Amino acid sequence: MLVSVQPGEPMKVMPAPSRRNAAAHPCEQCFQSRFCLPIALPQDELACMRDIMQATVRMHKGEALFEAGQPVSKLYSVHAGSFKSVVGSPDGRQQIVGFHVAGELMGLESFAMRTFATDGVALEDSEACEIDVGTLERHAAASPALLHQIHGLIGNRLACAQQNQFALGSMHAEERLARFLLDLSQRYRARGLSPDAFVLSMTRQDIASYLGLKLETVSRLMTRLHRDGILQVEQRRVRITNRDGLTALLAPPGH
Amino acid sequence: MLVSVQPGEPMKVMPAPSRRNAAAHPCEQCFQSRFCLPIALPQDELACMRDIMQATVRMHKGEALFEAGQPVSKLYSVHAGSFKSVVGSPDGRQQIVGFHVAGELMGLESFAMRTFATDGVALEDSEACEIDVGTLERHAAASPALLHQIHGLIGNRLACAQQNQFALGSMHAEERLARFLLDLSQRYRARGLSPDAFVLSMTRQDIASYLGLKLETVSRLMTRLHRDGILQVEQRRVRITNRDGLTALLAPPGH
DNA sequence: CGTTGTTTTGATCCTCATCAAAACTTGTGG
DNA sequence: CCACAAGTTTTGATGAGGATCAAAACAACG
Secondary structure (H helix, E strand, O other): OOOOOOOOOOOOOOOOOOOOEEEOOOOOHHHHOOOOOOOOOOHHHOHHHHHHEEEEEEEOOOOEEEOOOOEOOEEEEEEEOEEEEEEEOOOOOEEEEEEEEOOOEEOHHHOOOOEOOOEEEEOOOEEEEEEEHHHHHHHHHHOHHHHHHHHHHHHHHHHHHHHHHHHHHHOOHHHHHHHHHHHHHHHHHHOOOOOOEEEOOOOHHHHHHHHOOOHHHHHHHHHHHHHOOOEEEEOOEEEEOOHHHHHHOOOOOOO | OOOOOOOOOOOOOOOOOOOOEEEOOOOOHHHHOOOOOOOOOOHHHOHHHHHHEEEEEEEOOOOEEEOOOOEOOEEEEEEEOEEEEEEEOOOOOEEEEEEEEOOOEEOHHHOOOOEOOOEEEEOOOEEEEEEEHHHHHHHHHHOHHHHHHHHHHHHHHHHHHHHHHHHHHHOOHHHHHHHHHHHHHHHHHHOOOOOOEEEOOOOHHHHHHHHOOOHHHHHHHHHHHHHOOOEEEEOOEEEEOOHHHHHHOOOOOOO
């Protein structure tokens, strides 16, 4: 999914503060197809996108694009691969609060804040486009359309976080997993990929963390959904074979 | 806490779509003391606040200031009393995702979105200042300082939502309650009120919903904290008698 | 002062966590 | 290329935290 690293630079897979490889400019797709930045602008304002998106960074699996506490100067748009947003507590526990696949924006939660609130960690070898916050704000001040789009993105993110709160607080384990899979499916569809068959880029542990469960529970639930003919699961390959059955899990009889 | 309603208008306590009582203009405090709108601007830009904050609405306990699905045209700043933000699901379950006391902004999660994502319901008889979104956006476009402050507020709200996700997904019941009480305490302190003694404006049921628990569990935990000498609880009056003990609950030995 | 909603407390149950171990996958170095 | 090491996933047995069911004490309200 990612072009191989140039020879000479050893590939560290463990999370390390090592500096990442930055290309000089993002790909043309970023401007043409809205693939990198989910923002639609009138033709005559498209030029500013070139200004906003300044570089592409390549991350190895497990590396952090940014870390909680760091000053915010960039946002990131996922160009290839996928990332997770992780919040940590002083006592060392941590929880995943979001996943980001290609075409989605990361770091929005930290927009206009001094420091990042989460770690942004690559789930696999990935690429992200850097977006300078200052430049973005400058352009946004001049373009109401751009500003409005950004606010829409932030609003969506907030609504999403509230839905997550609902899921974690009110849903049972099986419902949470069903919601997670349907959400992922929907996002792949938005990317133009198959909504029924996809490969999970995160471990059972990651899914469990996101859903407020333990990895054994997630594994058991996957197995159960497979047995019930709702999914075909083999390792990280998933195929939704009975979407209605999966959807039905969201409104359990007990409530 | 709220001036009495004028005679002649019957007071409905049950949640009803009845129209609320709107005063012509917000109080002077809103501009002078940043009490109503937690935004600080340079002196020469303060005038626009008068433009942004157009009216004060009075809500009775249980009434909805706005409802999920309604088109967004106003934000609200709590002037007196308190509110809860509630998300609902198709099957009728609902969960509280936030509380708002005087001096805090509501509806931010819906900024720049077409429709509200939550219900905003008064926990007691309350007052809120209406803020016209269009006017606010227009002023923000002209004032980078104002825009930056708004983004900061939104960023805070998002960070808060992520912390809630962490709490719901990773914390035990007792920790969640401790966090809730300390958070509330901190917000009362920010208002200039006592951080140690306050009156909960929400029911046990509300607290339980917010924390992803059942009301019986919340009640039992309150009793336990009282027995352990950490709190004095009688009905909704709470006094924190051992803040260190309360804080210590946030980092349990088991983890 | 009865009605209704809120809170407390008790007894029991169930979902999911925990502990444990084996099957399997992936990456590494000889 | 194979063998070993480390990480991931599955499955089982057991336990605990919090939910559920039930009812009484208490406060608020008309």
